[in-house]
Amino acid sequence: MDRALLAHAEALVGRGKAVFSGDDAAVVALVQETVRSGGTGAFFLSREQARILGEQHWTPERVKASGLEPVSDEEKARIESELGLGDIGPFRFAPFTCGSGHTFSAYDFLEQGTRHHGADALKAVFELKDAAFLRVNPHFAVTCSACGVTMEGGIEYEGDTYAGCSYPDPPERPVSV
Numbered sequence: 001m002d003r004a005l006l007a008h009a010e011a012l013v014g015r016g017k018a019v020f021s022g023d024d025a026a027v028v029a030l031v032q033e034t035v036r037s038g039g040t041g042a043f044f045l046s047r048e049q050a051r052i053l054g055e056q057h058w059t060p061e062r063v064k065a066s067g068l069e070p071v072s073d074e075e076k077a078r079i080e081s082e083l084g085l086g087d088i089g090p091f092r093f094a095p096f097t098c099g100s101g102h103t104f105s106a107y108d109f110l111e112q113g114t115r116h117h118g119a120d121a122l123k124a125v126f127e128l129k130d131a132a133f134l135r136v137n138p139h140f141a142v143t144c145s146a147c148g149v150t151m152e153g154g155i156e157y158e159g160d161t162y163a164g165c166s167y168p169d170p171p172e173r174p175v176s177v
Contacts, residue, residue, distance in 0.1 A: 028052050034136045035166045041136045050132035050163040057166055058158060066156045066170045067094040071106045079107055084119050088126050091159035099176035102146035109155060112142055125162050132163035142174060149176050 009019040020030065027049050034041045035057075045053070058068070071079075071091045079085055093106035113122050125133050141152045154171020158164030 024049050024052065028056075031134065031136065031166075032056070035168055038137055038168065040138055042138075043134045043136065045132050045134055045163060047130065047132055047160075050134060050160075053134070053166070054158065054163065062170070063092075067096070068092045068156055068158070069094070075105060075107055079110055083107075083110055083114050083122075085110060085114070085123050085126060088162075089160045091162065092157060092164075094156040096155075096173045098144035098147060098149045098151055098174075100144065100147045100149055102144050104142065104144060104151070104174070106157065108145050109142070109157065111145065126159075128161040132161050134163035135165050137167055138165060140174065141177075151175055152177050 012019055020027070022030070024046070027043075027045065031041075031043055031045070031049075031053055034043075069092060071088070071093055076088060076091075079088060088110075091106065093109060095103050095105050097103055110122060138154075139152065140155050141150060142155070143150050151174035153174035154165070154167055155174065156165050156167070156171065
């Protein structure tokens with residue numbers, strides 16, 4: 001085993017995280033159980049594992065229920081030029097409205113992500129070559145960029161490398177707090 005890889009794994013475990021390796025079926029089963037149980041987690045998956053999970057999760061019925069829609073070319077251009085994230089590839093997002101009626105879009109979501117994690121971190125996720133990043137049952141607190149209203153709830157999105165968010169059922173849309 002590569003010593004550097006082992007050192008990274010040990011550092012993660014030392015911070016209270018887990019490192020899990022298994023065949024596709026075992027990894028997919030672990031992620032599915034995390035979704036079903038309501039547990040939270042962040043998974044770095046192979047592209048094949050993400051593809052399998054995506055096919056199982058994003059059924060036409062689920063896509064319709066969630067409101068998931070492809071990010072337009074215009075919005076992608078704005079994300080690239082204003083946020084500096086480069087090509088985000090095929091990416092879908094379920095937009096929603098704040099209590100004041102403003103639309104919270106993929107741009108708003110990624111803009112807040114750059115403020116919280118840095119543009120380099122998001123850029124790195126979109127530039128993954130052999131992996132995809134998937135969040136399971138996360139809780140989000142976001143702020144409407146138009147009026148400053150804070151909202152909490154579930155946000156759904158998915159793409160090739162930013163494999164998205166998964167919940168057992170479409171989550172309650174973020175609401176003002």
